[in-house]
Each structure stands twice: as C-alpha cells, then as structure tokens.
Amino acid sequence: xxxxxxxxxxxxxxxxxxxxxxxxxxxxxxxxxxxxxxxxxxxxxxxxxxxxxxxxxxxxxxxxxxxxxxxxxxxxxxxxxxxxxxxxxxxxxxxxxxxxxxxxxxxxxxxxxxxxxxxxxxxxxxxxxxxxxxxxxxxxxxxxxxxxxxxxxxxxxxxxxxxxxxxxxxxxxxxxxxxxxxxxxxxxxxxxxxxxxxxxxxxxxxxxxxxxxxxxxxxxxxxxxxxxxxxxxxxxxxxxxxxxxxxxxxxxxxxxxxxxxxxxxxxxxxxxxxxxxxxxxxxxxxxxxxxxxxxxxxxxxxxxxxxxxxxxxxxxxxxxxxxxxxxxxxxxxxxxxxxxxxxxxxxxxxxxxxxxxxxxxxxxxxxxxxxxxxxxxxxxxxxxxxxxxxxxxxxxxxxxxxxxxxxxxxxxxxxxxxxxxxxxxxxxxxxxxxxxxxxxxxxxxxxxxxxxxxxxxxxxxxxxxxxxxxxxxxxxxxxxxxxxxxxxxxxxxxxxxxxxxxxx
Numbered sequence: 001x002x003x004x005x006x007x008x009x010x011x012x013x014x015x016x017x018x019x020x021x022x023x024x025x026x027x028x029x030x031x032x033x034x035x036x037x038x039x040x041x042x043x044x045x046x047x048x049x050x051x052x053x054x055x056x057x058x059x060x061x062x063x064x065x066x067x068x069x070x071x072x073x074x075x076x077x078x079x080x081x082x083x084x085x086x087x088x089x090x091x092x093x094x095x096x097x098x099x100x101x102x103x104x105x106x107x108x109x110x111x112x113x114x115x116x117x118x119x120x121x122x123x124x125x126x127x128x129x130x131x132x133x134x135x136x137x138x139x140x141x142x143x144x145x146x147x148x149x150x151x152x153x154x155x156x157x158x159x160x161x162x163x164x165x166x167x168x169x170x171x172x173x174x175x176x177x178x179x180x181x182x183x184x185x186x187x188x189x190x191x192x193x194x195x196x197x198x199x200x201x202x203x204x205x206x207x208x209x210x211x212x213x214x215x216x217x218x219x220x221x222x223x224x225x226x227x228x229x230x231x232x233x234x235x236x237x238x239x240x241x242x243x244x245x246x247x248x249x250x251x252x253x254x255x256x257x258x259x260x261x262x263x264x265x266x267x268x269x270x271x272x273x274x275x276x277x278x279x280x281x282x283x284x285x286x287x288x289x290x291x292x293x294x295x296x297x298x299x300x301x302x303x304x305x306x307x308x309x310x311x312x313x314x315x316x317x318x319x320x321x322x323x324x325x326x327x328x329x330x331x332x333x334x335x336x337x338x339x340x341x342x343x344x345x346x347x348x349x350x351x352x353x354x355x356x357x358x359x360x361x362x363x364x365x366x367x368x369x370x371x372x373x374x375x376x377x378x379x380x381x382x383x384x385x386x387x388x389x390x391x392x393x394x395x396x397x398x399x400x401x402x403x404x405x406x407x408x409x410x411x412x413x414x415x416x417x418x419x420x421x422x423x424x425x426x427x428x429x430x431x432x433x434x435x436x437x438x439x440x441x442x443x444x445x446x447x448x449x450x451x452x453x454x455x456x457x458x459x460x461x462x463x464x465x466x467x468x469x470x471x472x473x474x475x476x477x478x479x480x481x482x483x484x485x486x487x488x489x490x491x492x493x494x495x496x497x498x499x500x501x502x503x504x
Contacts, residue, residue: 077150080107089122090129091146095139102139104146114149117171137163148176156183158192162203169207181212188219189445195232202237220244222440222451225252225345228261234268238275241265245282251343251440251451255287258342263302276302277309285310285317286338290375293317313338321375325496326432334496341373341493343438343454350438350491355388358417358486359473363388371429372494382435383424386490390473391415417468421457421490433494439464442487443479449487452480 080086084105093102111118121130134142141160145167148154154176156164161184168177188197201216220227221244227233236244244250245262252258262283266276280302285293293314296303303310316338320328328334341349351367364387371380421437423430436457443452455464471480480486 074151074153077110078147081105081147081150088128089125092129092131093139093142094131094133095136096133098136100139102142104143106146110149115171115173134167138167142167145171145173145176149173156180158187158190158196161187161196162199165203181209184212185215187446188216189223189448189450191446191448195227195230195235197227198232198235198237198240201240205239217243219450221247221249222251222454224250225257226450228252228257233261233265236265238271242275242278242282245279246337248337248340248342249454251345251454254344254346255284255342256292259283259288259296263300266302273306277306280306280310281313282337283310283313284338284340284342285313286320287341287344287373288317289378290318290321323374324376325372325374329432329496339496341495343440343491343493345489345491349493350489353386353388353488353490355486355488357484358388358481359390361390366424367490369492372433372496377429380429382427382492384490384492385422385424387418387420388486388488389415389418391417417471417473418463419455419467419488420463421492422462432497434497436493436495437462437464438491438493439467440489440491441468441480442482442489444482445479449482 087105087107089106089108089111091102091104091106093104094100095102108122112122132142141163144154144160145164154164161180165177165180165184168174168180184200188200190196197216197219201213201220204210204212204216220240224244241262245258250258262279266279271279288296297307297314316332319332320339325334344350348370350369351365353365353367355363364385366383366385368381368383371377371382419439421439423435438457439455440451441453441455442449444450445452453468455467457464468480472478473480473486475481476484
C-alpha cells in the first residue's frame with residue numbers, strides 16, 4: 001500500500017520531516033487526490049512524534065524522561081472522525097422499523113483495530129458503504145460508540161449504560177464492555193427519576209453477566225426499603241420478586257412493610273394466580289404481630305382473594321404467637337424460613353449507633369430488643385452491651401514480654417476495628433434460642449446514604465471476625481464514613497431450635 005504513495009509524501013523522521021510535509025496527505029485529499037486511509041491515520045501519529053512526543057534516548061544519571069502527548073493524539077483522532085478526512089468507509093446506521101438513517105464517515109483501520117466484528121464486516125463488504133441495523137435506542141447512542149473507538153473515552157449517563165453495553169457486546173469491543181460493567185456496579189446508588197437497578201439486574205440476567213447480576217441483587221436486598229417506596233417497584237419482574245422474597249438478608253423496616261409492598265405489586269401487575277400464591281407464601285407471617293395479621297385477614301383485598309393458599313401459614317403463625325416457642329418447637333420445625341427473621345430496622349429488633357471520630361478510642365453502647373417476635377414473649381426485653389474498638393490487636397500477635405513497668409496495651413496502631421455484642425444478663429428464657437447479631441454499616445455514595453456492608457456474627461460468637469477488615473478509618477474520605485462518623489445499625493435476631501423427638 002505504501003508503494004502507491006508519492007515519494008515526496010514519505011520522509012524519514014530522522015531526516016527532519018517538516019509539518020507542511022506531514023500535511024501533504026490532507027492537501028491531496030482536499031484537492032481530489034487519492035491517499036489510502038491507513039497512511040492518513042498513520043501520518044497523524046508521525047506528526048505527533050515529530051512535533052511533540054519525543055523520547056530522549058540519552059540516559060542521564062541512570063534516568064530517562066518520557067514526554068507524554070497522548071491527549072494531543074486523542075484530539076487529532078477526534079478531529080479526524082468529526083471532519084471525515086481520509087475516510088474510506090461510510091457507515092449507514094439504519095433505525096429498525098423506521099426510515100431514519102444516520103451517516104458516519106469512518107476509517108477502516110480504526111474499526112479493524114478495535115473490533116474483530118468490524119474487521120470481518122469490512123472484509124466482506126462490496127462497496128465503500130456499510131449498512132448497520134440498530135434499534136432506535138442503540139442508534140441514538142451510536143455516535144458515542146464510534147467516538148470511543150477513535151478516542152478511547154466516553155461520557156456515560158445512567159440511561160445509556162445498557163445501550164452502550166449492548167453495542168460493545170455486539171461488536172466485541174471488550175474493553176468498553178468491561179468498563180461499562182464496572183460503571184454499572186459502581187453507580188447502583190445513583191439517583192434516577194424512575195430507578196435503574198432493577199432494569200440493570202434484568203439485563204444482566206438476560207446476557208448472563210453473573211457479576212453484575214449479583215451486585216444488583218445485593219444492592220436491592222440491602223436497600224430494599226428505599227426500593228419498595230419508589231416507582232421502581234412496579235418494574236420488578238416476577239423472577240426477581242420471588243428471588244428477593246426467598247432471602248433472609250433483606251434490610252427493611254418490618255415484614256409488614258414487605259407484605260404491603262407485595263400487595264401493591266400484585267394489584268398493579270396482575271400476575272398469574274400461581275405467581276401471586278408463590279409470592280404470598282414467601283411472606284414470613286410469624287414475624288408480623290397478631291394484631292396486624294387480624295387486620296390483613298379482614299382488610300387486605302389480596303389476602304381475601306388468595307386466603308386459601310396461605311390459610312395454613314396464617315394458622316401456624318397464630319399458634320406461634322399464642323404458645324411458648326419452646327413448646328411450639330416440640331411439635332413443629334421452627335428452623336424453617338417462616339420463623340427466621342430478616343434484617344428489620346424497627347426498634348424492637350435493634351438500634352442505630354453513630355460513632356463520631358471512630359479512630360479516637362474505644363466506645364460502648366447499650367440497647368434493648370425484644371426477646372423474640374412471638375406474641376408470647378412480647379413483654380420480655382433483653383439488654384445488650386456493644387463495644388467498639390478501633391485498633392484492637394488479637395492476643396496471638398501481642399508480645400508476651402511487655403517492657404518492664406508498662407502495661408501491655410490491648411490496642412495498637414497495627415490492630416484492626418473490632419465490635420463485640422453481648423447480653424447484659426442471662427435468663428432462663430434464653431433456653432432453646434440462639435441470637436444472631438448483624439451489624440449494618442451505612443455510607444454515602446453518589447450523595448445517597450446506602451448500606452455499605454452487612455456483617456453477620458456466628459450464633460455462638462460475640463463478634464464478627466471480618467468486621468471492617470478492609471476499611472481505612474484514618475482517612476476522612478473513607479467510603480465507610482459519613483462526615484467523619486461511622487454509621488452502624490445493630491440487629492439481634494432470635495433463632496429457635498427444634499425440639500421434635502424422633503419416633504422410635
């Protein structure tokens with residue numbers, strides 16, 4: 001291909017090529033001459049090397065200097081696309097089911113370098129024009145997509161992420177695809193008029209992106225109350241709804257809040273009877289007080305319509321509230337989901353705890369919870385003591401020989417944050433019950449306070465072994481802090497043990 005270029009057009013950089021010589025190709029195109037696009041694009045790179053981006057080969061004091069003018073290259077590549085100089089391919093982007101056609105002048109070299117799909121299409125084309133067919137939404141952002149191929153950067157809006165991801169996947173632009181997946185993962189908490197996490201989850205499920213799917217599912221589970229109160233609830237699919245209802249890590253005010261949101265979803269979406277019944281059976285009625293259960297039986301239109309499908313569950317819930325959990329455990333399997341609490345934020349289940357300047361010193365805090373959700377235990381309370389230490393050092397790594405005359409410190413700069421939650425007293429009422437402690441850490445992301453992490457204590461331990469293990473609380477801008485404070489919410493969940501005696 002270079003043999004077709006005039007000799008005067010090719011000069012060695014080492015021989016001092018001049019800027020006006022470098023622009024010869026542009027002048028030939030403007031005057032009607034023929035210059036291959038590959039040479040034209042390569043010529044821009046030569047111009048940059050000659051005019052600015054020189055790399056000294058002379059090593060001074062064992063160091064080298066690199067002058068970086070990559071931004072100038074990006075600007076020239078963008079100008080190349082905008083002006084269409086040296087273009088050898090015309091893209092005709094047709095919008096499906098319309099007569100709209102978008103014309104974009106491009107360079108085969110750039111498209112081939114960025115996409116093997118474009119490479120194959122270019123090799124099989126019969127003319128300088130190449131026809132591409134896209135949906136209206138994808139056609140609207142196609143200019144952005146092509147610009148990324150030239151410049152390597154792109155400005156993304158929340159409502160454009162899926163469209164650009166579709167184009168990147170279709171044309172095998174893998175760097176852009178991975179970048180958009182990361183963008184979506186990092187912008188789950190961003191505000192949008194109609195919400196976007198649900199649609200991102202459904203798109204991730206459709207294309208089989210497990211990483212994005214799990215990230216969306218975790219965000220929805222940990223911030224469910226805000227989703228239930230938004231317009232995004234109506235767009236939740238049947239599959240996503242049933243998936244969420246099966247989880248025990250949902251963070252919300254109460255089980256009643258979940259039922260009321262489900263009632264609204266069923267009334268608005270009118271699902272099949274089978275779907276509605278499956279969803280209603282996933283509600284944990286034993287976690288709703290008897291007073292509210294009586295109200296739902298008489299006043300809830302959805303409950304009245306599907307009462308027969310949940311009658312046995314309601315009867316079991318009333319039995320749970322009327323009898324001692326220990327007695328109930330002798331006849332029923334209380335390890336099932338019906339008797340397993342979720343992460344409820346109402347005062348009966350725990351308490352918020354804001355720790356100002358968390359790196360300063362140890363803090364302690366006391367709060368009360370109900371002994372259990374059973375109506376039988378409604379009047380019984382348990383007092384809990386919580387201790388937070390910012391730099392606790394395990395015994396296994398402390399020095400066994402402290403300096404003479406000094407006390408061995410329990411905290412050092414090399415320690416890690418620690419939280420311990422213990423009951424203030426023991427009680428015979430604890431028989432047959434173990435308590436799972438959960439610590440929720442909130443943070444501000446994209447201007448919104450969201451759940452940053454959820455730590456669960458093993459039932460037989462007093463602390464979470466991985467609590468804030470990767471957090472740097474020394475930094476004022478730490479993603480775990482809000483205005484230099486640590487925002488926690490401690491939840492205590494009673495879990496019952498079955499006492500069913502096996503028949504001999």
